[in-house]
Amino acid sequence: MTAQPYGVGIGWRPEIDGFVAELPGLRFVEVVAEGVPGTGPVPDGLAALIARGVTVVPHGVRLSLGGAEPVEPQRVGHLARVAELLRAPLVSEHIAYVRAGGMEAGHLLPLPRTRAAVDAVVANVARTRAELPVPIALEPIAALFDWPDDELTEAQFLTEILDRTDALLLLDIANVYANARNRGTDPLALLDALPLDRIAYVHVAGGDEHDGIYHDTHTHAVPEAVLALIRELCARQRPPALLLERDGDYPPADVLRAELDAIAAAADYPTVT
Amino acid sequence: MTGGHDLAARQAELVAALVAGAPIPAGFDQRLVGAARAALLRKRAGEVARHWPLLAAAFGPRWPATFARWAAGRPTQGGLRDGWDLARTLVGRDELPAAAVEELAVRDAGWRYDGTSAPRRRRLPALRRTPGAVVLQVAGRVRVLRPGGGG
Numbered sequence: 001m002t003a004q005p006y007g008v009g010i011g012w013r014p015e016i017d018g019f020v021a022e023l024p025g026l027r028f029v030e031v032v033a034e035g036v037p038g039t040g041p042v043p044d045g046l047a048a049l050i051a052r053g054v055t056v057v058p059h060g061v062r063l064s065l066g067g068a069e070p071v072e073p074q075r076v077g078h079l080a081r082v083a084e085l086l087r088a089p090l091v092s093e094h095i096a097y098v099r100a101g102g103m104e105a106g107h108l109l110p111l112p113r114t115r116a117a118v119d120a121v122v123a124n125v126a127r128t129r130a131e132l133p134v135p136i137a138l139e140p141i142a143a144l145f146d147w148p149d150d151e152l153t154e155a156q157f158l159t160e161i162l163d164r165t166d167a168l169l170l171l172d173i174a175n176v177y178a179n180a181r182n183r184g185t186d187p188l189a190l191l192d193a194l195p196l197d198r199i200a201y202v203h204v205a206g207g208d209e210h211d212g213i214y215h216d217t218h219t220h221a222v223p224e225a226v227l228a229l230i231r232e233l234c235a236r237q238r239p240p241a242l243l244l245e246r247d248g249d250y251p252p253a254d255v256l257r258a259e260l261d262a263i264a265a266a267a268d269y270p271t272v273t
Numbered sequence: 274m275t276g277g278h279d280l281a282a283r284q285a286e287l288v289a290a291l292v293a294g295a296p297i298p299a300g301f302d303q304r305l306v307g308a309a310r311a312a313l314l315r316k317r318a319g320e321v322a323r324h325w326p327l328l329a330a331a332f333g334p335r336w337p338a339t340f341a342r343w344a345a346g347r348p349t350q351g352g353l354r355d356g357w358d359l360a361r362t363l364v365g366r367d368e369l370p371a372a373a374v375e376e377l378a379v380r381d382a383g384w385r386y387d388g389t390s391a392p393r394r395r396r397l398p399a400l401r402r403t404p405g406a407v408v409l410q411v412a413g414r415v416r417v418l419r420p421g422g423g424g
Contacts, residue, residue, distance in 0.1 A: 068281035101285030105292060106320075106349045107313050109284075116280045144309040148300030149283070213308050248319060 006055065006201070006241035007269040008260055016246070017045035019253050023260070025272035026054055028201075030243055033058035033091065038081040046086065056086040057201075059093075065124045065138070066097040066111040076131045083134050090200060092137040092170045093128070095121060095161060110143035113150040113157040118164070125165040137200040138162065139170035142178040142216035154179070155193030162198055169195065172203035173233060173242075177226050178216045191233055201241035204230065204263050218247035222259055230266040242267050294346030314341040320352035321359070328360055328377075331370035357386055374403045375417065382410035 009028040012020050020029060031046060036058065041047070046056055060079050063071050083091050096108035111117040121138075129136060140158055152160070162169055171194070180187035206220040222244070230242065242263055246256065257273040264271045289295035290306065291313060297306045318340040322329035329336045343359050350358070360377040363369040369377065378401040386392035394413065401408040407418045 068284055097284055100281065100288045103285070103288045103292060103348050105288045105313070106317055109287065109291070112280070112283070114280075120280060144312065145302050145305035147283075210312075211308065213305070215312060 004240075005238075005269065008264045008267070008272050009201075009241060009243040010260065011059075011243060011245045011247070012046060012049070012056070013247065014043070014045070015248075016250055016256070017043075019256060021045060021048060023272050025270060027272070028055040028057065028241055028243070030057045030059045030092070030245075031086070033060040033079050033082050034062050036082045036085065038078040038085075040085055042085055050087065055089060057088050058082045058086055058091045060091065061094065061108070062098055063093050063124075063128065064096075064098045065093050065128065066095055066117060066121050067100060067124065068097075068116075068120050069100070071124045071127050073131075076128050079128070080131045080133060083132060088134060090135045090137055090168065091132060092139055092200070094139045094141055095158070096141045108141045110141060110146065112147035113152040113154065114147075115151065118152075118157065118160050121161050122164045125161075125167055129165075129167075135168055135200075137168035137170040138165070139172055139203065140175060142172070142175035144182065144213060144215070146183070153193075155190060159193075159195055162195060168200035169198040170201060170203065171196075171199050171233075171239070172205070172216075173229050174203065174205040174207060174216055174222070174226050174245075177223070177229055178207060178214050181214045187229055188232055191229075191236060196233070196237035196239075199237070199239045201243055202230070202233070202239045203245055204242055205245040218245050219249040221251075221255075222262070227262055227266045230263065234267050238267060242269070292346075292348045310345075311341070314344055317344055317349055317352070317355065321356040324352045325356035325360065325373070325376060327375070328356055328369075328373040331373040353392070354386070357392070358388060361388070371403070371405060375406055375408070378403045378406070378408040379415050379417065382408045383413070383415050 006028040009026065010020055012029040012031045029049060050056055058079060063075050065071060079091055094108050097111060098105050098108060138161065176187050176190055204222055204226060205216060205218045206222045207214055207216045208220045244260055244263060260273055261271050286298045290297045291310050297303055315337055318337040321340060322336065332339045344355065349355055357380065360369060360373060364374060364377060382399045382401045383395060384392040385395050395410065398411045405419060409416045409418060
């Protein structure tokens, strides 16, 4: 996604299919890969978007690339088939694990920032890339807690993984905000330390505070502080694309359009609404 | 931590603490891991509500807490099965509101679910009775008949 900037996109969800279909300037969306049947057909709304030239990126959430156990071959195969069905230029997944010891966590869990965890991610990304027809972008997650085992800083941990896997970076700017706020660290220091030239695209989402902890919910409005971080990121290196993730409690269409416009303004890209 | 084997064991301990009621491993911030545990339950409640809208709606604002009480310490089997298991538990205690009883009857008429493996679509017709209706499934189509009432 480096040849020509895609600008502002949105995560396609069945619930907002009609809204997304009516965005005149839209050039890219993302779809949760596990929600697309590997044998086809492509959901109607997505097929219509592809037909009008919109790029669709499959976003995996259940590979468990950070698991100590090898990725499950049928999950990798599914992601590869979906990438082909959607004619996607790349896929994305998380630097996280979602199951261990035969038990599903039901969510993305943080890894210890250790050499052993780097090795586990690198091995699983290599297994995955061997089956994929396109490049993969890796997304660091929002973590509500850290491991006591940490040996590396977050920037060291992520940079080492990207260097050793040759993967692209899917930077979630709302996760950068959430982690810095909850850990009491400086989000700009992290931006300064990350390889921003490796960014394939950026995630933007809203969240909410609960008992003094900021949760990256994807069901609340995007805070002004996250838009400010987009401006800071673009001042350093403007990413080729930014994508709004909204996963529930959908607001009225004009509110969602205003969020897309605010992201476009913060990154100085054309509006898509 | 020295290698992949230790990492596997440590990851499994943490998942068990988050979803199966196991103790939080030493060294982790108890408050923050506890918050993550609660956030996971809220997320699961939302997923079950998508599969079982009448079940969730029947409890209104009490739904997240109702679900969390039942689900705490019980690893997820996915939103569909979690909701199914909870609905059956509640109907067995006579605590399931009427609309949700019918939602359960519709599912049970269409699918065979033994409570331990993935539900499978029924090939044969099935009939379920609720206090207010009769639910009939023939050839995959489900009808809700309300004797003496509309609809």
